[in-house]
Amino acid sequence: MIDFGYTLTKDRQLDYDHGDFRYFRFVKALEPSIDLCIGCGSCSATCSAAQFTDFNIRKLHTVIRRGDIESIKAELRKCMFCGKCQLICPRGVNLRNLILAMNRAIEQLG
Amino acid sequence: MENTVIVIGGGISGMTASGMLALQGMKVTLLEKEAETGGHVARWDRLFPDRKKAAEVLDFAREGMKNVNVVTGAEVTGISWHDKGFTVTSGIMQPASSVPGPESLIANSGSLINEIAAGESNYTARALVLAMGFDLFEARKKEEYGYGIYNNVITSADLEEKFKSGKDILTSEGKIPARIGFVHCVGSRDEKVGNLYCSKVCCVTGVKQAIEMKEMYPSAEVFNFYMDLRMFDRHFEELYYEAQQKWGVSFIRGRLAECAENPDGTIILKTEDTLTGKPLKMTVDLLVLLSGFVPASGTAKIAGMLGLQRGTDGFVNSADSHSMNNLSGIPGVFLTGALKGPISISEAIADARATALLLADYLKSGKP
Amino acid sequence: MIKFNLFVLPFSFGLVFIVYSIVIHYYRWIKALPAVDKVKLASGVRNPSKVLASLKEIFLEGLLHRSLWKRNPLLGYMHMSFALGWFLLIVVGNLESRIYHGSHINAPYYPIFLKFFIHDRLVLFFEIFTVPAFFRFIMDFILLFVLSGLVLAFIKRKKSKWFGMTKTTNHSLYDRITLSCLWLIFPMRLLAESYTAGYFGGGGGFLTQNLGKLLVAITPGSSEMIAYFFWWSYSLVLGLFFILMPNSRYMHIPSEMLLIVFRHCGIQPKKWGSSFSSLEAHSCSRCGVCIDACQLNFAAGITNIQAVYFIRGLREQCVPENIALTCMVCGRCQEACPVGIKVDSLRLIKRREIGSGQVSDFSYLKNGHPGFADVVYFAGCMSHLTPSIPIAMEGIFKEAGVNYLFLDRSGSICCGRPLMLAGKDKQANELIEFNKILIRQTRAKLLVTSCPICYKVFREEYNLPIRIQHHSQYLLELVKDGRIALQSQHRRVVYHDPCDLGRGGNIYEAPRELLGKISDLVPAVKECADALCCGGSLGLLNTPVKKKDELTKNALEYLLKDRPDILVTACPLCKKTFSKHSGTEVRDIAEMVHDAIPGRLIRKTLAAKEPARLLAD
Known part of the structure; x- marks a missing residue:
């Protein structure tokens, strides 16, 4: 697409070519098990917070992997950290530490 | 002594292998710990993908076994190994307790095998075929799914038994189920129960059973909850297609997280509909858990007697999974069927025939 | 007679230096005390009995x-x-x-x-x-x-x-x-x-x-x-x-001497780095007793995070984040420490420094009235993954005719302790305040929980004006009051002490007394204050599953040494964690009690293999 220096509408695609993968790399260094997710949704289904609000832990770490960070910043704050997700994950993803790592990423990378 | 073989395990693998060996003129003794041969197939009603009666497959296998010496109720208690071949000791056993389930570290310490021998016999042969097969995953281990706690949560094996009985399938309250859920990957692909592997046949079993429920109750709603649908073999994908097109079975991509029981006995389940990205609650009248494969309780014991290698999943490792998948690495000891990992019935039959062929060659040439 | 030689100079110089150093250290520690602690110290050193002690x-x-x-x-x-x-x-x-x-x-x-x-x-x-x-x-x-x-x-x-x-x-x-x-x-x-x-x-x-x-x-x-x-x-x-x-x-x-004085004067550990925590860090002799006590060392081969190294890092003001986070906060090292350093609270101080900057937003929690009852039951998040526990508890409540309210029947609002274990106290307090309102609204006189993690935080942080009991205490009380009659099943059972109930809540006797009434309790190799963590601890933040598995298997080896029929615990998290690896059936004490009520057996035991079942014929 020709870049005119401005756009009329915001591009709504996940722009993998211009994604910000610093966050993903940061998080992965702290919690390598982020790579093990197969997107089964059991974490988000059992989630204590998700029964009260739109909060989807599965999407959070999938989105960060796609290089999209803005949409998760506010979301991350809703986690109660109870650990049910981790107790149910069939892949052994260390979800609580993943949340901590994502928080750290936002703290340190802005 | 020349052409003698002992087959341990009388499921479809052991039956087919012994039949094929007998056909080639060998003297075969088949040892089965249960009162009858047939294994899991004997408890199944119809088979995927063509929904052939399981009994027909067994009849075919039995037909070939006319010259096989079948000893039932015989559990192997010892195997000795000498220059002429093998002596297998079997007792008529009364198990004091036995828990089917993954052979975890603690289970391996032997606390579960605790039998009382009521009489022993020795069998000697030049070669051994191990066909101990598998057990179904003990669904109670997924406590959050409520098997053994909620009356309307059953396993695929329970359902099959019901199909076989020919009776109507009703809820524990005696009602016709208006909404039925099938849960894939129960005890499979689940690090939380220690089983990382795929059990391979549950996906298509779930589709088959969903169709059968719709056949029985066309107005019932049927939902399959899956992570991936692995329709790996011929006609499987078509069956999936048929389930959607002809029967209107719904497929929801999300692993079951937990369920609870309503006061009326219906089951409320929680999952995520991962394709819409929303948590999903649903009330069903009947929930069917598609239990996966785990190594048979006898596998650890017999593999231990022979010093066979087992994988971290508990299944027996063959000498080479590509080219020597029927060889154990011990001359004269052959492996066949689901003791090496999840396998379908047609694969088991093919595997058993291959085993018989290799074994015949071994007895002739004396080389593995 | 001679009284001097040049060689005494190195010693004399060293002596002056050390006396000076100790005085400076003491001065700084005392000066940095908050005013209220200074008062305590001043009155303490004037009190002969405290000085003597x-x-x-x-x-x-x-x-x-x-x-x-x-x-x-x-x-x-x-x-x-x-x-x-x-x-x-x-x-x-x-x-x-x-x-x-x-x-x-x-x-x-x-x-x-x-x-x-x-x-x-x-x-x-x-x-x-x-x-x-x-x-x-x-x-x-x-x-x-x-x-x-x-x-x-x-x-x-x-x-x-x-x-x-x-x-x-x-x-x-x-x-x-x-x-x-x-x-x-x-x-x-x-x-x-x-x-x-x-x-x-x-x-x-x-x-x-x-x-x-x-x-x-x-x-x-x-x-x-x-x-x-x-x-x-x-x-x-x-x-x-x-x-x-x-x-x-x-x-x-010298540090331990002052620490002993501080303790006798009633000075308490703080939530943040303070004079007290600095003094505790200096009082560690690095004797290494904590290393052998630590399961991460002897069961999982993680050897660089033990209390002695963590505290050394604190003194040198360079604790790597992973050392602060790799800890089950099970309290075993604290129990073993000959100096009595509250290692867990030091570890949490460090975690607070890490976690406090992160914000939470729980504005989605909306108040509603839960209803009234005499007893409010809080199963806890984890109990929703072990439904046998709340089912047993409800069965017992009904059997005893208790007017109860199952507060988190349709899902819990977390008690806050998991956040605290990650150093997020401020965030945890928002949840605590919310839950407090819910609990108070019920006007119950008693709060019963099935989760030791919740129990600990309810007692220590909630300041509720009502009694708080873990279900093992509550069930024992019901039995003693004659509100439920039990019949022993005579199964050989071994009891596992959950960390937050045992070392964390000092409850060792109630579950044992209860189990003594309904089963044949055999002792575990390591039990009570010496009990092992199941490996599922919510305190352990950044350790891979494989290591946790090793912890669990090791703990099971000790627990199942005498080959009991059933492994009983009193925590949904322990139950779930052990179930993964145990060949022996794992049950909660509430299930055991419920099954011991004559005619109330809800669930046949796993060991008794039974045919496929449960559909109405």
Whole structure:
């Protein structure tokens, strides 16, 4: 697409070519098990917070992997950290530490 | 002594292998710990993908076994190994307790095998075929799914038994189920129960059973909850297609997280509909858990007697999974069927025939 | 008589330095106390009973090493020989020096190097009851006592297994240099005194005199010069030790003394880094007892995060984040610590520093009225994954005719402790406030929970005006009040103490008494305060699943040693964690109680294999 220096509408695609993968790399260094997710949704289904609000832990770490960070910043704050997700994950993803790592990423990378 | 073989395990693998060996003129003794041969197939009603009666497959296998010496109720208690071949000791056993389930570290310490021998016999042969097969995953281990706690949560094996009985399938309250859920990957692909592997046949079993429920109750709603649908073999994908097109079975991509029981006995389940990205609650009248494969309780014991290698999943490792998948690495000891990992019935039959062929060659040439 | 020689200078300089350092440290710790603690301290030191109690504890712990004796007698003796021995050398040496100089104001070095300045004649056997001879005998005896500890310490470094320790602390280079100085002090003293006694033919006791005679006989060269060399060496290692000490682990000696005083004055640990936590960090002797207590060490092979290393990091103000996060906060090291350092709270202080910057938003929680009841039941998040537990509890409530309310039936609002374990207290408080309102609205007199994690935080952080019980306590009370009748099933069971219920909540007896009524309880190999964590701890934040599996398997090996029929616990998280690896059935105590109500068996046990079932025919 020709870049005119401005756009009329915001591009709504996940722009993998211009994604910000610093966050993903940061998080992965702290919690390598982020790579093990197969997107089964059991974490988000059992989630204590998700029964009260739109909060989807599965999407959070999938989105960060796609290089999209803005949409998760506010979301991350809703986690109660109870650990049910981790107790149910069939892949052994260390979800609580993943949340901590994502928080750290936002703290340190802005 | 020349052409003698002992087959341990009388499921479809052991039956087919012994039949094929007998056909080639060998003297075969088949040892089965249960009162009858047939294994899991004997408890199944119809088979995927063509929904052939399981009994027909067994009849075919039995037909070939006319010259096989079948000893039932015989559990192997010892195997000795000498220059002429093998002596297998079997007792008529009364198990004091036995828990089917993954052979975890603690289970391996032997606390579960605790039998009382009521009489022993020795069998000697030049070669051994191990066909101990598998057990179904003990669904109670997924406590959050409520098997053994909620009356309307059953396993695929329970359902099959019901199909076989020919009776109507009703809820524990005696009602016709208006909404039925099938849960894939129960005890499979689940690090939380220690089983990382795929059990391979549950996906298509779930589709088959969903169709059968719709056949029985066309107005019932049927939902399959899956992570991936692995329709790996011929006609499987078509069956999936048929389930959607002809029967209107719904497929929801999300692993079951937990369920609870309503006061009326219906089951409320929680999952995520991962394709819409929303948590999903649903009330069903009947929930069917598609239990996966785990190594048979006898596998650890017999593999231990022979010093066979087992994988971290508990299944027996063959000498080479590509080219020597029927060889154990011990001359004269052959492996066949689901003791090496999840396998379908047609694969088991093919595997058993291959085993018989290799074994015949071994007895002739004396080389593995 | 001469009273000075140049070689005393290194020692004297070191002594001035160490006294100055300790005074400065004490001053800073006291000055940094919050006002309310200063008041406590001021009134405490004026209270003779508190002062006496402090002195007694300083004597028992600092010199005799009582706690260590109880845990490991050999280690206790070793530390006692150093501490008490050295202390006695100073005190008795001081007394001894006074017979030779009537003056009360001897220079501090004088008693230390006394034998250099006096070299009296040989003591004959029949003279042992004279005062100087007695002192010479006793001083040699004390020196021998210290040296015996030194030998043990040396063996311990090489063969820690002989001491019942699988691992000793991996000390820093600085600590090893300081340790070498300390170890050299007493041999140097022995050699200096011996050569002197041997050369002058008198002045030593049974040890130094005889050794001196031998040494002088076998060493060529001037014995006087050799003796003088060792006096210099003795003074140098003493001086060097004193200079190195404030930044070494030996700072624990003066620190622990002040810590004991602080504790007796009622000064409490704080939630944030404070004077108290700094003092605790300095009081760690790095003895390494915590290493063997730590399951991460002996079950999972993680050897760099134990309390001793964490606290060392705190003192050096460089705790890597992973060391703070890799800990189950199970309390085993705290239980083992001979100094009584509250390691868990130190660990949480560090986690708060890490986690406090992160914000939460729980505005989505909307108030609603839960209804009224006498007893409010909170199953906890994890119990939703072990439905047998809440089902059993509801069955028991109904059986006992209790007017109860299942507060989190359709899903829990987390109790807040998992956030706290990650150092997010502020965020946890939002959840706590919300839950408090819900609980209060029910007007219940009693809060019963099935989760020890919730139980701990309910008791410690909620400040609720009602009674709080874990279900094991509550069920025992129901039995004792005759509200439920139980029939023993006579199954052999072993009980696992959940960390937050046992070490965290000090509840050991209630579940055992309850199980005694309904089953045949067999003891576990490690139980009560020594119980192991199941490996599922919510405190363990950044450890991969494989390591956790190792922890669980190891704990199960201990628990199932006697091959019980059932492994009983009292925590949904323990139950879930153990179930993954246990070949033996795992159940919660509530399920056991429910099944023991005659005619109420809800669920046949796993071991009793039964045919496929449950559909109405």
